[in-house]
Amino acid sequence: MDMSRRRVLGVGGVLAAGxxxxxxxxxxxxxxxGAQGGDVGDATKGxxxxxxxxxxxxxxxxxxxxxxxxxxxxxxxxQDIGNPAIWDKITTxxxxxxxxxxxxxxxxxxxxxxxxxxFPGQLADLGKLGAHKYRDSFAKGLWxxxxxxxxxxxxxxxxxxxxxxxYRADVFEEAGVDVGALDTWDDAIEAGKKIKKKTGKYLxxxxxxxxxxxxxxxxxxxxxxxxxxxxxxxGDITLDSAExxxxxxxxxxxNDAGLVSDISGGWNxxxxxxxxxxxxxxxxxxxxxxxxxxxxPDQAGKWGVxxxxxxRRGGATAATVNSTHLAVAGTSKHQAAAWNFVEFALxxxxxxxxxxxxxxxxxxxxxxYDDPVFHEPSKFFGGQKKGEIFFGALKAPSPAFNxxxxxxxxxxxxxxxxxxxxxxxxxxxxxxxxxxxxxxxxTGRKVAR
Amino acid sequence: MSVVTSPTRTVRSAxxxxxxxxxLSARRLAPYAFVLPAVLLFAAFKLxxxxxxxxxxxxKTVAGVDTFVGADNYVRLLDDPxxxxxxxxxxxxxxxxxxxxxxLATGLAVAFNSAxxxxxxxxxxxxxxxxxxxxxxxxxxxxxxxxxxxxxxNWLLSLVGIGEVPWLTDPLWAKISLGLALTWHYTGYNAVxxxxxxxxxxxxxxxxxxVDGAGAWQSFRHxxxxxxxxxxxxxxxxxxIGTLQIxxxxxxxxxxxxxxxxxxxxxxxxxxxxxYFDFGYASAIAYVLAVLIGVLGLIQFRVLGDKS
Numbered sequence: 001m002d003m004s005r006r007r008v009l010g011v012g013g014v015l016a017a018g019x020x021x022x023x024x025x026x027x028x029x030x031x032x033x034g035a036q037g038g039d040v041g042d043a044t045k046g047x048x049x050x051x052x053x054x055x056x057x058x059x060x061x062x063x064x065x066x067x068x069x070x071x072x073x074x075x076x077x078x079q080d081i082g083n084p085a086i087w088d089k090i091t092t093x094x095x096x097x098x099x100x101x102x103x104x105x106x107x108x109x110x111x112x113x114x115x116x117x118x119f120p121g122q123l124a125d126l127g128k129l130g131a132h133k134y135r136d137s138f139a140k141g142l143w144x145x146x147x148x149x150x151x152x153x154x155x156x157x158x159x160x161x162x163x164x165x166x167y168r169a170d171v172f173e174e175a176g177v178d179v180g181a182l183d184t185w186d187d188a189i190e191a192g193k194k195i196k197k198k199t200g201k202y203l204x205x206x207x208x209x210x211x212x213x214x215x216x217x218x219x220x221x222x223x224x225x226x227x228x229x230x231x232x233x234x235g236d237i238t239l240d241s242a243e244x245x246x247x248x249x250x251x252x253x254x255n256d257a258g259l260v261s262d263i264s265g266g267w268n269x270x271x272x273x274x275x276x277x278x279x280x281x282x283x284x285x286x287x288x289x290x291x292x293x294x295x296x297p298d299q300a301g302k303w304g305v306x307x308x309x310x311x312r313r314g315g316a317t318a319a320t321v322n323s324t325h326l327a328v329a330g331t332s333k334h335q336a337a338a339w340n341f342v343e344f345a346l347x348x349x350x351x352x353x354x355x356x357x358x359x360x361x362x363x364x365x366x367x368x369y370d371d372p373v374f375h376e377p378s379k380f381f382g383g384q385k386k387g388e389i390f391f392g393a394l395k396a397p398s399p400a401f402n403x404x405x406x407x408x409x410x411x412x413x414x415x416x417x418x419x420x421x422x423x424x425x426x427x428x429x430x431x432x433x434x435x436x437x438x439x440x441x442x443t444g445r446k447v448a449r
Numbered sequence: 450m451s452v453v454t455s456p457t458r459t460v461r462s463a464x465x466x467x468x469x470x471x472x473l474s475a476r477r478l479a480p481y482a483f484v485l486p487a488v489l490l491f492a493a494f495k496l497x498x499x500x501x502x503x504x505x506x507x508x509k510t511v512a513g514v515d516t517f518v519g520a521d522n523y524v525r526l527l528d529d530p531x532x533x534x535x536x537x538x539x540x541x542x543x544x545x546x547x548x549x550x551x552x553l554a555t556g557l558a559v560a561f562n563s564a565x566x567x568x569x570x571x572x573x574x575x576x577x578x579x580x581x582x583x584x585x586x587x588x589x590x591x592x593x594x595x596x597x598x599x600x601x602x603n604w605l606l607s608l609v610g611i612g613e614v615p616w617l618t619d620p621l622w623a624k625i626s627l628g629l630a631l632t633w634h635y636t637g638y639n640a641v642x643x644x645x646x647x648x649x650x651x652x653x654x655x656x657x658x659x660v661d662g663a664g665a666w667q668s669f670r671h672x673x674x675x676x677x678x679x680x681x682x683x684x685x686x687x688x689x690i691g692t693l694q695i696x697x698x699x700x701x702x703x704x705x706x707x708x709x710x711x712x713x714x715x716x717x718x719x720x721x722x723x724x725y726f727d728f729g730y731a732s733a734i735a736y737v738l739a740v741l742i743g744v745l746g747l748i749q750f751r752v753l754g755d756k757s
Binding site for chain 1: 531597598623703
């Protein structure tokens with residue numbers, strides 16, 4: 001609207017164009033990327049940088065002293081880039097041919113396939129550094145995520161989050177609802193009606209106008225509980241499958257019954273709603289338990305946790321809904337040292353136990369669960385053994401969900417569809433059908449119908 | 450730069466007048482040498498990316514391999530409903546918010562110029578201040594103020610008995626909020642452009658008008674406005690360019706939502722490049738945007754410029 005905005009945007013445009021240009025050179029140069037050729041640097045010496053966010057970053061930093069006992073000559077700097085800022089920062093770095101990237105990158109399952117597909121060679125093959133021996137060490141489905149073809153290993157799994165169902169036990173009690181008896185989400189809706197009537201509280205909250213990218217988490221959870229996803233294993237679009245329509249219809253049913261509060265406004269709004277006690281249930285995955293404990297420590301004993309009800313009677317109640325991973329940058333000059341840090345953090349149960357104690361981050365490393373910490377009753381969750389509950393979910397069969405390189409686009413059309421349903425009362429089947437078509441035209445993928 | 454260095458040059462060449470031909474060529478080259486750094490920087494950071502992004506816009510990247518696809522990206526744009534939504538949203542801002550803002554800015558400029566206004570510099574500063582506020586900072590502040598459940602604005606409204614306004618969560622209100630934020634940020638800046646021009650209008654014209662019996666409105670209508678024409682043209686063209694490229698505000702306030710109600714071309718371009726890694730398509734959007742800006746700017750110069 002004036003010079004300065006124009007200038008800012010001009011610079012932005014140049015950056016965008018420059019980044020794009022970098023992308024081109026990066027792509028054309030992948031065959032000859034130096035570090036891939038074999039020079040992985042000194043394994044026990046050097047200085048490495050690690051990018052992560054908030055809680056996980058703090059936990060990695062806390063591991064450094066122990067790491068330095070084993071590798072005194074590797075200097076580790078952990079940077080908290082923030083989430084979601086880290087994704088843009090990694091994208092720009094990769095688009096610029098790896099310039100400015102950290103040596104170790106913490107990457108979510110939603111971004112990993114995109115980085116691998118769009119920026120070949122930007123993530124080091126950990127297989128060459130010795131990752132293959134850990135093939136069977138992690139929760140089911142995760143090795144397929146980090147090594148889709150079974151050869152190149154793009155990252156090592158860190159967190160494995162299962163779908164969870166955190167609830168206010170006191171609210172359920174006040175409403176006279178037995179939370180353990182909720183077998184399906186339809187039961188949960190009936191319970192929600194009673195809760196609303198007796199206590200005035202909502203059943204759960206959704207970011208209705210989709211102010212954040214991950215506003216369709218709950219929809220995705222309902223879909224994954226049925227073994228469905230946005231893409232099938234061939235990469236075809238399954239956005240308007242029967243499972244997806246069923247999931248969206250459940251959300252519509254809840255919303256129409258007035259059981260869904262709006263938690264738009266990002267993280268702060270979510271935290272405020274927990275403090276205010278707006279909803280009786282937080283259908284969030286494993287890692288969220290730690291957040292609840294931190295947010296409302298004075299409500300210890302009032303909370304409970306269980307696995308979510310199934311979508312159809314007798315259906316699955318366990319799903320690994322997301323995972324995060326540590327990768328090593330393909331252009332890093334200290335790949336061997338970086339790998340040593342990744343290995344130290346992710347394959348030693350001692351490290352993972354510390355991280356779990358600190359922030360409740362659930363490890364993908366199965367051996368970790370031998371530790372008593374996962375089998376202790378939790379004071380906060382009314383004496384329940386939270387660790388065991390989620391470990392049980394991890395052991396249950398969970399399909400490897402195909403995120404593909406177009407997950408971000410899928411997420412966009414899904415959140416738009418959900419907003420149409422929640423704010424405008426649109427028909428789930430219709431909006432999902434349109435969303436699938438739109439995604440197909442954007443990505444050139446087929447819709448599986 | 451050449452202004453600063455010219456005295457030295459004059460002194461030097463005055464001292465050695467006989468060796469003229471080689472000196473002269475050095476003298477001729479000197480200005481080029483001085484502008485060279487700027488030209489190089491411009492070429493490296495502006496021309497090169499601009500050129501490359503055109504090349505990119507003709508390519509599609511699949512699994513890291515670039516394929517030349519000709520005009521495919523541009524054809525795809527025409528069929529992309531989201532691109533049209535973004536274009537429509539941007540047009541709405543252009544047609545609704547820009548005129549309101551420029552009218553406010555004109556009023557402000559006249560007020561700033563008024564002899565009756567006390568503490569004038571305080572007011573000028575107050576209205577110009579938003580302009581120097583970081584885009585992200587003010588976006589974040591607005592999103593906190595306008596939060597439906599926990600925002601200050603709705604709290605204040607609740608004190609006078611007005612219920613929760615869905616500032617950022619309803620498609621229509623989100624557009625209004627975006628317009629409010631833009632107006633807050635850019636009105637003062639435009640007012641200052643207009644004020645600068647206002648102060649060049651000769652006082653005699655007003656005197657003559659009042660001798661002819663013109664009232665306040667008539668002298669505004671027949672003296673002030675015609676006098677402001679070039680500045681209004683400038684403000685309009687700059688606002689048009691800025692609006693077409695608008696990115697920060699919708700990105701921070703609403704991320705283009707709800708349901709794409711505030712999706713602008715800038716936000717859509719960004720999403721394609723940095724969220725979907727589709728740089729070819731994003732470059733095509735950028736080029737279409739540049740052409741649009743050029744055409745609109747030209748039209749505005751034709752319509753508003755010729756008469757002065």
